[in-house]
Amino acid sequence: MINSLPLRAGILSVVLFGLFLLAWHLAVSGTGPTVEMDPAYAALMGQAAVQGKSAMPGPMDVAATLWGHLSDPFYVRGTNDMGLGIQLGHSILRVALGYFLAVAVAIPVGFLIGMSPLMSRALDPFIQVMKPISPLAWMPLALYTIKDSGLSAIFVIFICSLWPMLINTAFGVASVRKEWLNVARTLEVGAFRRAFLVILPAAAPTILTGMRISIGIAWLVIVAAEMLVGGTGIGYFVWNEWNNLSITNVITAIVAIGVVGMILDQILARIARLVSFPE
Amino acid sequence: MTEKPLISIEAVARRYPAPGGNETVIFEDLWLPIRRGEFVCMIGHSGCGKTTVLNILAGLEAPSDGAVIVDGREIGGPSLDRAVIFQSHALLPWRTVLGNVAFAVKSRWPAKGKDWIEKQAKRFISLVGLEGAERKRPAELSGGMKQRVGIARALSIEPKILLMDEPFSALDALTRGTLQDEVRRICLETGQTTFMITHDVDEAMYLADRIVLMTNGPNAHVAEIVENPLPRDRSRTDLHRHPHYYPLRNHLIDFLVTRSRTLRDAPAADRDPRNPPVVRPHAAPEPVAPISSDQASAQHPSMTRRVP
Ligand SMILES: Nc1ncnc2c1ncn2[C@@H]1O[C@H](COP(=O)(O)OP(=O)(O)OP(=O)(O)O)[C@@H](O)[C@H]1O
Numbered sequence: 001m002i003n004s005l006p007l008r009a010g011i012l013s014v015v016l017f018g019l020f021l022l023a024w025h026l027a028v029s030g031t032g033p034t035v036e037m038d039p040a041y042a043a044l045m046g047q048a049a050v051q052g053k054s055a056m057p058g059p060m061d062v063a064a065t066l067w068g069h070l071s072d073p074f075y076v077r078g079t080n081d082m083g084l085g086i087q088l089g090h091s092i093l094r095v096a097l098g099y100f101l102a103v104a105v106a107i108p109v110g111f112l113i114g115m116s117p118l119m120s121r122a123l124d125p126f127i128q129v130m131k132p133i134s135p136l137a138w139m140p141l142a143l144y145t146i147k148d149s150g151l152s153a154i155f156v157i158f159i160c161s162l163w164p165m166l167i168n169t170a171f172g173v174a175s176v177r178k179e180w181l182n183v184a185r186t187l188e189v190g191a192f193r194r195a196f197l198v199i200l201p202a203a204a205p206t207i208l209t210g211m212r213i214s215i216g217i218a219w220l221v222i223v224a225a226e227m228l229v230g231g232t233g234i235g236y237f238v239w240n241e242w243n244n245l246s247i248t249n250v251i252t253a254i255v256a257i258g259v260v261g262m263i264l265d266q267i268l269a270r271i272a273r274l275v276s277f278p279e
Numbered sequence: 280m281t282e283k284p285l286i287s288i289e290a291v292a293r294r295y296p297a298p299g300g301n302e303t304v305i306f307e308d309l310w311l312p313i314r315r316g317e318f319v320c321m322i323g324h325s326g327c328g329k330t331t332v333l334n335i336l337a338g339l340e341a342p343s344d345g346a347v348i349v350d351g352r353e354i355g356g357p358s359l360d361r362a363v364i365f366q367s368h369a370l371l372p373w374r375t376v377l378g379n380v381a382f383a384v385k386s387r388w389p390a391k392g393k394d395w396i397e398k399q400a401k402r403f404i405s406l407v408g409l410e411g412a413e414r415k416r417p418a419e420l421s422g423g424m425k426q427r428v429g430i431a432r433a434l435s436i437e438p439k440i441l442l443m444d445e446p447f448s449a450l451d452a453l454t455r456g457t458l459q460d461e462v463r464r465i466c467l468e469t470g471q472t473t474f475m476i477t478h479d480v481d482e483a484m485y486l487a488d489r490i491v492l493m494t495n496g497p498n499a500h501v502a503e504i505v506e507n508p509l510p511r512d513r514s515r516t517d518l519h520r521h522p523h524y525y526p527l528r529n530h531l532i533d534f535l536v537t538r539s540r541t542l543r544d545a546p547a548a549d550r551d552p553r554n555p556p557v558v559r560p561h562a563a564p565e566p567v568a569p570i571s572s573d574q575a576s577a578q579h580p581s582m583t584r585r586v587p
């Protein structure tokens with residue numbers, strides 16, 4: 001069906017991507033006027049500066065590097081030379097640990113806040129103050145108290161994923177339809193069954209929305225956090241390659257970060273579809 | 280009538296705080312006995328407090344004053360003895376039809392095995408004519424089917440008392456008629472004690488043994504209790520052919536159109552909240568067997584009024 005919307009959208013996406021690559025290719029391959037420069041600087045900058053070719057890598061360079069990384073993602077040739085897969089693996093592991101820690105805290109506490117107007121009011125000022133703090137602002141405090149850079153990064157992920165899940169869980173639990181709770185009451189459903197068989201399924205779509213926002217934020221923050229703490233991870237990789245002036249690797253990493261972020265988001269979206277219900 | 284009623288609403292009041300430190304009285308000093316096996320309908324205009332009465336009966340709301348006695352004991356909250364059919368059906372949308380009914384059955388008999396629970400749930404699903412739809416979710420059902428699931432869920436726990444809040448008001452006339460037939464059949468077969476709120480005069484005439492008339496709110500009261508003079512074996516389609524049909528219907532409509540307002544503004548001088556007047560509109564002369572008992576005295580050419 002040539003008229004189907006997904007097909008036409010797909011074709012348009014491919015065309016736009018092609019145009020983007022073409023523009024990129026043309027933008028970096030143009031030979032501008034060769035500037036007079038210090039020979040030492042010219043030697044440092046290599047052919048890019050001398051021949052007027054842009055220092056920006058073109059799409060073909062990035063594709064080649066990407067292919068190189070994809071064909072050997074898990075090599076380890078020293079602390080500063082590890083495969084892209086290894087670096088991504090470190091980042092994903094940190095995100096997963098911090099994130100699941102946050103889930104373990106946010107959902108029960110969110111339940112409590114959602115069920116109890118007292119707790120909701122009592123905790124609200126804390127949440128309102130803590131929520132707008134940039135997670136990276138916690139980093140020095142974490143490094144000072146935890147004294148471990150890896151754990152500090154996990155803590156930062158924990159703290160940044162906490163709030164959206166906490167707030168959404170509380171909201172979802174507090175706004176469970178009264179009639180469903182009344183059904184549970186007239187059936188004399190115990191607290192445990194009510195929490196797991198009525199409130200949790202009713203609030204699940206809202207909770208999942210919070211979890212999806214959180215995984216997005218966590219993946220945003222891990223790059224910055226790893227740039228700060230160094231050692232391993234995709235954030236560190238980006239920073240390291242920038243210090244190596246390897247823009248090709250930086251762009252490759254950017255693409256990888258985007259793809260992994262999308263996959264994480266899609267996983268959560270899939271789970272959200274599983275727990276959603278039409279009314 | 281010395282038999283103790285199954286339900287007794289005694290001096291129940293519901294007030295809400297109003298702005299300025301006052302109180303809005305929805306109703307006060309409300310008395311109403313409901314006998315075992317009886318079908319009682321409550322009619323009144325919107326906002327007079329019918330849902331409030333039902334919620335208090337269900338135990339979902341506490342009265343500001345007074346008490347509800349069921350089977351000799353004051354109720355302290357909702358109970359599996361009193362099943363509620365909600366106006367908005369209130370099905371759990373993430374559960375299937377079977378899941379919704381089984382949830383209720385499991386709540387009633389937590390110790391029973393899964394097979395038994397499913398069997399009991401399925402029995403009531405087919406009782407309301409929904410076999411084949413067990414695996415469907417509420418979103419895939421029509422309004423009438425959803426309401427049937429609500430009925431099946433309420434009946435499946437075999438409650439002592441069935442409470443219904445305008446269960447059929449959102450349905451088309453045809454579906455409503457079928458469901459009324461089903462509810463009447465089930466209630467007659469099982470001797471179910473039922474309290475139902477409705478806006479629909481014909482529905483009340485078909486289903487109810489007694490019809491409680493509430494005046495307009497605020498400060499509503501029970502103006503009258505109307506005994507249904509139509510024969511017990513009435514059928515919905517022949518109802519209007521019965522000689523008592525029009526006297527009864529006119530009486531109810533008159534009440535809704537004028538007396539519900541005038542009686543609120545000027546209650547009868549000798550109003551006794553504990554014993555609201557009981558009337559039995561009928562075609563004159565009243566055929567053979569007169570109303571149940573005592574001092575039946577014709578105060579109105581086609582109306583028997585009893586002071587209990
Ligand atoms: N939380 C509340 N605060 C103040 N007044 C309330 C509150 N809840 C209900 N009321 C009032 O109580 C009165 C009775 O409400 P109720 O829902 O029992 O009416 P009803 O007879 O069931 O009406 P309807 O036929 O429209 O369903 C209404 O006038 C309403 O305004």
Ligand SMILES: [Mg+2]
Nearest residue numbers: 329330331444
């Ligand atoms: Mg109502």
